[in-house]
Amino acid sequence: MDGPNQRMENTPEQVCFALYCEFDVEIDLWWHEGQWMMGHEKPEHRIEHETLQRYDDKLWLHCRDVDTLSKALECKFNCFANDEDLIVVTSQGYLWSQHPKHWGSGVIAVKPELYRMQFDLSLADGICTNQPESYRKHYE
Secondary structure (H helix, E strand, O other), rough: OOOOOOOOOOOOOHHHHHHHHHOEEEEEEEEEEEEEEOOOOOOOEEOOHHHHHOOOOOEEEEEOHHHHHHHHHHHOOOOOOOOOOOOOEEOOEEEEOOOHOOOOOOOEEEEHHOOOOOOOOOOEEEEEOOOHHHHHHHHH
16 A cells, blocks of 8 residues: 555455555545446446445545536535546535645645655645555654
8 A cells, every 4th residue: 555556446455455454545436327336447346335325434536427426415425526626625625636735724635746845744634645654654
């Protein structure tokens, strides 16, 4: 859990492992043919509605299209939609930002490892990263 692994991203095994390690998890979500599915570019892995409900306080659902966002909002899930935006507001009122100039209180800092500069992320409400172990060690 310390670096990107595209083969494992958005798989039930990786989501379960991250939850077991006590991390929140961002997943790419689709509402496809009446089922919840995970997958970055397309729906690939089924995830049960009950699982989304049970772990709602630990999941950040990145809705990949408008139909998915609408259905996730209807279910009152912690969700957002983002397509190259510098900052979006999640259904729970958090700011989700990919740009360092927005990182601070009330913001989830997205992939800070992509920037060569070091940032003090202690004011951020959370960090979305492919390197969670590194940040846990640094901020614990």
